[in-house]
Amino acid sequence: MSAPLEWLVLVGIGSPAVLFALLAATSLVNRPLPERWTATLAGTAMTVACAALSLALVLHRATGTGIRLLTYGEWSASYAGGITLEFLVDRLSLAFAALSAAILGVVSAFSNRYLHREAGYNRYFVLLAMFATGMLLVALAGNIAVLFVGWELVGLSSALLVGFFHERPAPVSNALRVLSIYRISDAAMFSAAVLLRHLAGTDSLALLFSGVSVLSTVGLTQTSATSIAVLLIVAVAGKSALLPFSGWLPRAMEGPTPSSAVYYGSLSIHAGCFLLLRSAPLIEHSVVARLLAGGLGAATAIFAAITTRVQSDVKSSLAYAALTQVGIIVVEIALGWYRLAFVHLAGHACFRLLQFLSAPNVLHDLHGMEDAIGDRPALAGGLVDSVSGRMRHRLFLIAIERGFVDSILDRVVVDPFTRLTRRLTTLDRWLCDVVVPAERPRFAEEGEDQDE
Amino acid sequence: MSDARLLLAGIVALPFLVIALSYAPVHVERLRRFAVGSAIVMLLAALVVAVSPSARALSIRSGALTWVPAGEAIIRIDALSAVLLPFAASLWLLTVAVTPRASLDRGGLRRTALATLVTLVSFLTESAVVLLLLSVASVWTFLSALAEPAHRRQRRIAAVYLGCSTVIFGAGVALLISPGMQGTIRETVGLWLIVVAALVRKGIVPFHAWVPEVFDHGRLGPAILFTAPQLGAYITVVLIVPRASPEMLRTIAVLALGTAVYGAALALVQTSARRACGYLFMSQSALVMAGLDCTSVSALAGGLLVWLSAGLAFAGLARCVLVLEARRGRLDLTRYHGGYERMSVLAISFLAMGLACTGFPGTLGFVGEELLVQGAIDLFPVMGFAVVIASALTGLAVVRMYFSLFCGRSDPLTHSGLPLGLKRREAWTFGALVVALIGFGIAPRPLVDSRFAASNEILQQRRARLAKVERSAGASPRTSGAEDTP
Numbered sequence: 001m002s003a004p005l006e007w008l009v010l011v012g013i014g015s016p017a018v019l020f021a022l023l024a025a026t027s028l029v030n031r032p033l034p035e036r037w038t039a040t041l042a043g044t045a046m047t048v049a050c051a052a053l054s055l056a057l058v059l060h061r062a063t064g065t066g067i068r069l070l071t072y073g074e075w076s077a078s079y080a081g082g083i084t085l086e087f088l089v090d091r092l093s094l095a096f097a098a099l100s101a102a103i104l105g106v107v108s109a110f111s112n113r114y115l116h117r118e119a120g121y122n123r124y125f126v127l128l129a130m131f132a133t134g135m136l137l138v139a140l141a142g143n144i145a146v147l148f149v150g151w152e153l154v155g156l157s158s159a160l161l162v163g164f165f166h167e168r169p170a171p172v173s174n175a176l177r178v179l180s181i182y183r184i185s186d187a188a189m190f191s192a193a194v195l196l197r198h199l200a201g202t203d204s205l206a207l208l209f210s211g212v213s214v215l216s217t218v219g220l221t222q223t224s225a226t227s228i229a230v231l232l233i234v235a236v237a238g239k240s241a242l243l244p245f246s247g248w249l250p251r252a253m254e255g256p257t258p259s260s261a262v263y264y265g266s267l268s269i270h271a272g273c274f275l276l277l278r279s280a281p282l283i284e285h286s287v288v289a290r291l292l293a294g295g296l297g298a299a300t301a302i303f304a305a306i307t308t309r310v311q312s313d314v315k316s317s318l319a320y321a322a323l324t325q326v327g328i329i330v331v332e333i334a335l336g337w338y339r340l341a342f343v344h345l346a347g348h349a350c351f352r353l354l355q356f357l358s359a360p361n362v363l364h365d366l367h368g369m370e371d372a373i374g375d376r377p378a379l380a381g382g383l384v385d386s387v388s389g390r391m392r393h394r395l396f397l398i399a400i401e402r403g404f405v406d407s408i409l410d411r412v413v414v415d416p417f418t419r420l421t422r423r424l425t426t427l428d429r430w431l432c433d434v435v436v437p438a439e440r441p442r443f444a445e446e447g448e449d450q451d452e
Numbered sequence: 453m454s455d456a457r458l459l460l461a462g463i464v465a466l467p468f469l470v471i472a473l474s475y476a477p478v479h480v481e482r483l484r485r486f487a488v489g490s491a492i493v494m495l496l497a498a499l500v501v502a503v504s505p506s507a508r509a510l511s512i513r514s515g516a517l518t519w520v521p522a523g524e525a526i527i528r529i530d531a532l533s534a535v536l537l538p539f540a541a542s543l544w545l546l547t548v549a550v551t552p553r554a555s556l557d558r559g560g561l562r563r564t565a566l567a568t569l570v571t572l573v574s575f576l577t578e579s580a581v582v583l584l585l586l587s588v589a590s591v592w593t594f595l596s597a598l599a600e601p602a603h604r605r606q607r608r609i610a611a612v613y614l615g616c617s618t619v620i621f622g623a624g625v626a627l628l629i630s631p632g633m634q635g636t637i638r639e640t641v642g643l644w645l646i647v648v649a650a651l652v653r654k655g656i657v658p659f660h661a662w663v664p665e666v667f668d669h670g671r672l673g674p675a676i677l678f679t680a681p682q683l684g685a686y687i688t689v690v691l692i693v694p695r696a697s698p699e700m701l702r703t704i705a706v707l708a709l710g711t712a713v714y715g716a717a718l719a720l721v722q723t724s725a726r727r728a729c730g731y732l733f734m735s736q737s738a739l740v741m742a743g744l745d746c747t748s749v750s751a752l753a754g755g756l757l758v759w760l761s762a763g764l765a766f767a768g769l770a771r772c773v774l775v776l777e778a779r780r781g782r783l784d785l786t787r788y789h790g791g792y793e794r795m796s797v798l799a800i801s802f803l804a805m806g807l808a809c810t811g812f813p814g815t816l817g818f819v820g821e822e823l824l825v826q827g828a829i830d831l832f833p834v835m836g837f838a839v840v841i842a843s844a845l846t847g848l849a850v851v852r853m854y855f856s857l858f859c860g861r862s863d864p865l866t867h868s869g870l871p872l873g874l875k876r877r878e879a880w881t882f883g884a885l886v887v888a889l890i891g892f893g894i895a896p897r898p899l900v901d902s903r904f905a906a907s908n909e910i911l912q913q914r915r916a917r918l919a920k921v922e923r924s925a926g927a928s929p930r931t932s933g934a935e936d937t938p
Binding site for chain 1: 605608609612613660661662664665714717718720721722788790792793796797800801804807812813814818819822825826829833836837840841843844845847848851852855858859860861862879883886887896897
């Protein structure tokens with residue numbers, strides 16, 4: 001491992017990982033670092049990561065190499081079957097990683113002031129460092145195992161930050177809801193990995209995402225490629241809040257504003273788009289997958305564009321506005337406009353980050369604007385104004401109820417699951433009663449069942 | 453006596469010392485301190501055994517309990533048991549160090565030492581008869597912990613299930629060790645009986661109902677100590693895997709995978725933290741069982757690794773529940789309890805150990821599950837999907853428990869003076885366990901390599917035994933043919 005590129009990538013990923021390890025260790029022993037130290041260390045780690053990855057991008061461009069797989073050796077075992085630590089380096093992955101590191105640096109500096117003297121200051125930075133590590137692993141993963149590590153770190157840190165203000169019940173229950181959808185996404189992605197390993201005997205993303213003829217390279221049939229692609233699209237839909245999983249997005253706004261900005265404005269919500277972009281060579285081979293991705297993207301964009309107009313708080317409104325653009329990016333990928341999709345993704349991530357970070361000031365800014373122009377700014381009308389009154393009323397109802405997405409998921413998935421598992425619990429109790437009959441009526445325990 | 457024998461004798465003597473001291477008029481807190489010291493010494497000595505190649509050559513063979521001419525190892529240290537010794541010592545240390553003072557008594561410390569001794573000796577033997585005797589001893593120790601009238605029903609339920617399991621195990625061992633049984637239908641019946649006994653003991657569906665009931669309404673501490681070492685898994689590795697047909701192993705794996713998903717799904721909706729722990733144990737123990745029943749080296753190594761990680765992580769998680777119960781009473785998952793700020797170390801430890809149970813990246817469980825899936829993927833792809841679903845559901849169940857037990861409400865000001873934080877002994881123990889689970893998750897190679905070595909040994913034994921059976925089956929017709937020929 002002597003090449004400068006390999007060192008730069010290692011430093012880029014390693015610096016937030018070291019920060020995470022340090023902050024987590026001090027939390028575990030209940031000796032959190034002082035705020036100033038935490039801020040300095042976080043700023044340094046993000047700056048180093050951003051500089052290293054930007055340099056790596058420049059170096060990669062200068063040497064003109066295409067896709068490179070940087071292998072750092074077997075991580076988990078000396079035997080075959082262990083996890084290999086490898087990173088996939090090309091223009092797309094390095095650009096996304098450098099962008100992520102830059103955005104995380106900005107958010108880290110902003111958060112330092114925003115959360116000054118907040119009770120969970122240290123916890124916030126632990127989770128931000130965890131997220132940074134996960135995001136860079138997702139961007140640069142060279143095999144499914146490494147990608148999965150990053151994907152999981154992003155998911156858990158996201159859910160724990162939604163529940164950041166954990167002394168109130170609402171953020172906590174919303175965090176659990178967000179995590180439920182993330183787990184579906186994780187399961188879909190890991191299932192895709194299992195299928196890929198079973199069918200193609202590899203978990204190398206270099207082969208899968210190489211851009212050359214994927215099917216012949218890894219020996220996949222059309223049907224198997226479609227199955228893997230569909231599972232990946234489900235994973236993307238969960239992570240990027242595409243329909244039918246959009247319900248978690250407004251719930252995720254319970255977290256502190258800087259985390260909402262970095263997760264749901266700029267990076268986490270685009271992680272799905274990035275994965276889709278990465279796996280484009282595979283999806284290209286499946287018409288079904290392209291139609292599915294395009295359909296989901298378009299439906300999400302339209303739904304979010306309508307819903308954003310009726311939100312009563314600025315963060316939810318911005319979240320749905322971000323979702324509109326995410327839907328459009330997914331459509332662009334489905335259409336094969338990859339370069340446009342990446343430029344759109346990068347631009348939108350930066351723009352929405354700025355909007356989210358300035359959201360707490362929105363009233364102040366509006367007052368300033370009113371003072372400057374001497375009147376209230378005119379509201380935009382647009383397409384909705386041309387819709388008839390009755391139709392507009394229906395659209396309003398759908399938008400205000402956020403498309404009934406949560407209640408539909410509850411009815412179709414959550415309620416049957418809960419009913420079934422409760423019956424199985426009762427069955428288990430009955431099995432014990434058969435063996436040793438209960439000595440007295442168990443009213444309390446029956447009540448317990450009904451509570452849940 | 454060689455150094456290895458001396459070391460082993462010392463390790464085994466430590467629980468005896470604690471048992472002996474428990475009869476002396478010593479204050480119970482002092483007895484606990486002695487037990488903690490003994491457990492630490494045992495852990496260090498067991499680690500020396502685990503890393504010392506000369507200790508691993510130890511084998512005391514005898515023909516007294518078997519008809520096999522070469523005899524069998526009554527006591528031996530091989531690649532499998534070398535790592536299980538520190539595992540048993542860690543469980544003992546965890547138990548004695550974090551048991552709340554309110555539930556600490558002389559009898560409990562004695563039972564804990566006895567249970568550790570039984571576990572330790574079980575991990576040292578490959579004799580079916582010795583394992584049967586130790587199984588009886590461990591069940592008796594566990595049932596004696598449920599002797600109080602409040603747990604009478606749970607004791608009876610456990611007695612029925614575990615009693616049946618022990619009787620079936622005995623019948624299976626009797627058939628297995630009878631002379632001339634190798635390769636016959638009676639050996640197969642014996643193996644099936646042992647399989648059923650192991651499934652009951654590990655709480656695999658449909659023999660599982662006792663587990664959540666005992667966790668919920670029985671005594672949680674003894675239940676953890678009885679279940680976490682997973683003697684059922686050991687019986688499977690030593691007696692079943694080397695002898696079983698592929699169909700038998702596949703049947704066990706299918707039942708185990710079903711249980712892994714079943715346990716995780718039911719853990720997600722429980723209203724009692726204890727019952728949720730019971731279902732989580734079922735799910736984790738089933739994953740271990742599924743891994744052990746694969747004939748691929750890496751899947752088996754994955755199963756052995758999940759055994760260690762799930763055993764330690766689950767025991768730690770359930771101990772966290774017990775510590776929390778000592779401060780708050782019975783824990784109901786239908787409401788939020790709050791208190792993170794005052795018990796942050798306990799909350800972080802709970803989450804870290806829960807995540808280690810689910811195979812979260814960066815923990816030992818992740819490496820184990822990854823090997824399990826990767827090893828089984830060619831022969832048994834269903835395992836991959838089942839592990840994915842079980843892991844997703846377990847993760848959700850653990851985070852739900854974490855949110856309910858530590859978040860969701862602020863501490864009432866009136867009780868802000870109550871000391872709810874961990875004692876130094878508890879904090880060090882939980883901290884060390886978390887560091888071990890994450891440390892081996894980040895740098896897993898030494899442990900993974902040792903599990904691969906154990907896995908290779910087990911599969912070599914299996915191949916040698918199957919080859920012998922095939923040879924004798926091939927020889928039989930020839931023999932009969934020879935007999936037919938005048």
